[in-house]
Amino acid sequence: TNAANKFVTDSAASGTAMATGIKTVNGAIGMDTNNFHHESILEICQEKGYKTALIATSSIVHATPASFYAKVTYRYKHEKIALQLSQHSIDIFVGGGSKHFTDREDGRNLIKEMDSYNFVRSLSQFKKSKASKIAFFTYKDEPPSIINKRSPKLNELTKIALDKLSSHKNPFFIMIEASQIDWGGHANNLDRVTSEFIEFNATIKEALEFAKNDGNTLVIVTADHETGGLALIGGNITENTVVGSFNTKGHTATMVPVFSYGPNADSFKGIYENTEIFEKMKKTLN
Secondary structure (H helix, E strand, O other): OHHHHOOOOOHHHHHHHHHHOOOOOOOOEOEOOOOOEOOOHHHHHHHOOOEEEEEEEEEOOOHHHHOOOOOEOOOOOHHHHHHHHHOOOOOEEEEEOOHHHHOOOOOOOHHHHOOOOEEEOOHHHHHHOOOOOEEEEOOOOOOOOOOOOOOOOHHHHHHHHHHHHHOOOOOEEEEEEOOHHHHHHHOOOHHHHHHHHHHHHHHHHHHHHHHHHHOOOOEEEOOOOEEOOOEEEEEEOOOOEEEEEOOOOOEEOOOOOOEEEOOOHHHHOOOOOOHHHHHHHHHHHO
16 A cells, blocks of 8 residues: 555645646646746736635645645745745735744744735634735644644635635635645544534535625635545444544545536536646636
């Protein structure tokens, strides 16, 4: 199993595939196998006048959110990724990892340098802020799990962000990651996977309710890969219980579903490479 997993894409490569439409080596973000930089769908949206936002239950410099703004050869160059975010122009970002912006080897405090942002410290401050650019570091390092009392909830953050983005005349792009479903898979912890997915389900509900009311919003729900080789082997619907079994602590090559709602949603049907997510989003913009 471990040998097989060496050939399964990691979160940086798969995130880059969906964000930029190119295949790359494991660990690389925003660049191809020749280290050539590629624009992400978020950056293309910015060029078209869209407002943009990123929300994650990981640190904001983690592989998947970083795939939408960073260009690095290795996903764990967190300080370099943080510097690139500080020089980007994303309108709203929420996630952990403030230490990568303040406790740095170069001695810089990037938060102080990011004077165009309003840095909020709580959910209520996030909701009240009327700044054009808002940053919310939820934790200094990686946020804890739902089981270990992570707050605020992803669905609450999503609702506030959607309200803020839709208050402008501009269209918007937002990437929301329930990052720790993956971590539960790596730990072979079904309770963690389940609790994180319950929160993600509530987040999907917020996005769909917004899209239904708006009438011109495309919602895409998918994953960059499966983790853990999870199989459901039992349970009881009336008792609301489930029994699962894992066969690895790594990623697998299991195909992941893609759900879509809204304009051009039909184009997301079928079986295709992960790079097609980018192409289909780009075609929807056009």
